[in-house]
Amino acid sequence: MALPAQRLNVARKLIDEVALQNRIVELGHAITRDYADVDELVLIGILKGSFVFLGDLTRQIAIPHTIEFLQVSSYGVGRRESSGTINLKLDIHTDLTDKHVLVIEDIIDSGNTLNFIIQHLKSYSPSDIKICTLLDKPMRRKVQMDADYVGFTIPDKFVVGYGIDADEQFRHLPYIASVMH
């Protein structure tokens, strides 16, 4: 169903700025601790939704790491669900062989997007692949997908802000808001 962005109502703050930053400090500490003995850690941010989260998270990780970006097809204007068919729009251009990959995602919904991304990244023979997602909507899963690091588990609501969009709008909001439509 097509929903022009200007007709969306930003209903209410779900997660405010302070809660986001506090949780990201905790995630950064956990990642720093878990990867302390690892030589090569690569964070792979999934564009576009993860860019704000990744920017804050990287500054809370106190061990050396590099950053790459991967982009897959979004659901398209007016859609509120990802399809089972995901397309690669931007690939990484670095050697991942034997490196430790941590995928940074904005939100897991059906699990289809990350399922595709994990299968794709496996073809590069990294040492291991883990997932860090800011938000998780576990009740919406269509394929099994468990993140290793989850910022917040949220109810079945469509959310925007802090990098996450509705038809490319609202990424600039410094908090997570739920949207009514």
Ligand code: IMP
């Ligand atoms: P999945 O493939 O269904 O798991 O959806 C994952 C992708 O859909 C995320 O990377 C988001 O870009 C997008 N997405 C899922 N839920 C929401 C939401 O509530 N608001 C905005 N985008 C969402």
Ligand code: MG
């Ligand atoms: Mg999106």
